[in-house]
Amino acid sequence: MSTARAVVVTEPGDTSVLEVLEREVPEPAPGEVQVELAAAGVNFYDVYVRQGVYPTPTPFVLGNEGSGTVVAVGAGVEDVAVGDRVAWGQSGSSQATLVNVPAAKVVPVPDGVDLVDAAAAMLQGLTAHYLVTSTYPVREGDVALVHAAAGGVGQLLVQMIRNRGGIVVATAGSEEKLAIARGRGARHTINYREVGDLAAAIREAAGGGVHVAYDGVGKDTFDASLASLRRRGMLVLFGGASGQVPPFDLQRLNSAGSVYVTRPSLAHYVEERDEFLSRSAELFEWIRTGAVELSIGGRFPFARAAEAYDALEGRRTTGKLVLIP
Numbered sequence: 001m002s003t004a005r006a007v008v009v010t011e012p013g014d015t016s017v018l019e020v021l022e023r024e025v026p027e028p029a030p031g032e033v034q035v036e037l038a039a040a041g042v043n044f045y046d047v048y049v050r051q052g053v054y055p056t057p058t059p060f061v062l063g064n065e066g067s068g069t070v071v072a073v074g075a076g077v078e079d080v081a082v083g084d085r086v087a088w089g090q091s092g093s094s095q096a097t098l099v100n101v102p103a104a105k106v107v108p109v110p111d112g113v114d115l116v117d118a119a120a121a122m123l124q125g126l127t128a129h130y131l132v133t134s135t136y137p138v139r140e141g142d143v144a145l146v147h148a149a150a151g152g153v154g155q156l157l158v159q160m161i162r163n164r165g166g167i168v169v170a171t172a173g174s175e176e177k178l179a180i181a182r183g184r185g186a187r188h189t190i191n192y193r194e195v196g197d198l199a200a201a202i203r204e205a206a207g208g209g210v211h212v213a214y215d216g217v218g219k220d221t222f223d224a225s226l227a228s229l230r231r232r233g234m235l236v237l238f239g240g241a242s243g244q245v246p247p248f249d250l251q252r253l254n255s256a257g258s259v260y261v262t263r264p265s266l267a268h269y270v271e272e273r274d275e276f277l278s279r280s281a282e283l284f285e286w287i288r289t290g291a292v293e294l295s296i297g298g299r300f301p302f303a304r305a306a307e308a309y310d311a312l313e314g315r316r317t318t319g320k321l322v323l324i325p
């Protein structure tokens, strides 16, 4: 048994419920590895968990993504060894100096990829990867809408679409954020907090409508995303930073031009170990070669975790925030 410092949710609520506490960490169970944490990611998913949207018995250690060096392995673990540099996503209780993670959830971090970048890439990077390669595989010349394009997933989407030969129409909530989106390769940018008719502005920029709309903002943008599609286009609703989209009349798909709507989750695109390994290997290769650049928008010690989440929830961030213990 070892001890670790951890970011703990003491009861469901706002960021005032976060505390840094000492916790006991058992030896890794069969099938687990124990990792000394290098960095942990700050994600919207953690907000939903902290608020109790996904009920979890309290107290619990927050966090769903991280990276570090393996210091012990449990029985039956064969493809991960002490000393390996690894990263993981979608495994809870990650914001602790020592973390036990199922070996099936970790991937190797190749030489040439920094551990902080690796932690930052797992959820947002793999999400952008499956959205542009599998949910709607972007083709040369496609016009793609990306909302919140200066955000974590947003900046990665813009770069990956550009790399596949797509044309990006980007939205964001300030001039500074629009400049970031242009720097990442967006051809057209729209401040959706100032424009009157958002769908009309998108359609005009797109020259008639977009082939695909990637929408992680949800409630506030869904209607405009739908109305901005060209005939038989696809709306990919992948999140609800502004709130969840209310129930929806399927007849609207017809009147919008025989369009498609899907609501994907990363979990369903990395469930098979082979798919998880091949997606993360390709993503790390893009990062190592500079084809995709990560933007670390802030590094916070555990003691300032509340500040990091307040900034994320308050729309004051660009790129990815990480916690460094």
Ligand code: NDP
Binding pocket: 042, 043, 044, 045, 123, 124, 127, 148, 149, 150, 151, 152, 153, 154, 171, 172, 173, 174, 177, 216, 217, 220, 238, 239, 240, 241, 242, 243, 264, 265, 266, 267, 312, 313, 314, 315, 316, 317, 318, 319
């Ligand atoms: P971001 O860095 O994109 O931060 C969210 C951004 O959304 C804000 O910066 C803000 O940008 C915009 N926004 C618009 N309205 C609001 C609002 N009312 N409150 C807060 N933000 C708002 O976050 P992430 O990159 O971490 O996540 C983006 C989305 O992706 C989230 O919805 C998340 O849940 C989802 N996600 C989905 C996954 C999946 O597999 N389905 C996996 C991982 C993440 P601006 O100021 O420009 O408007």
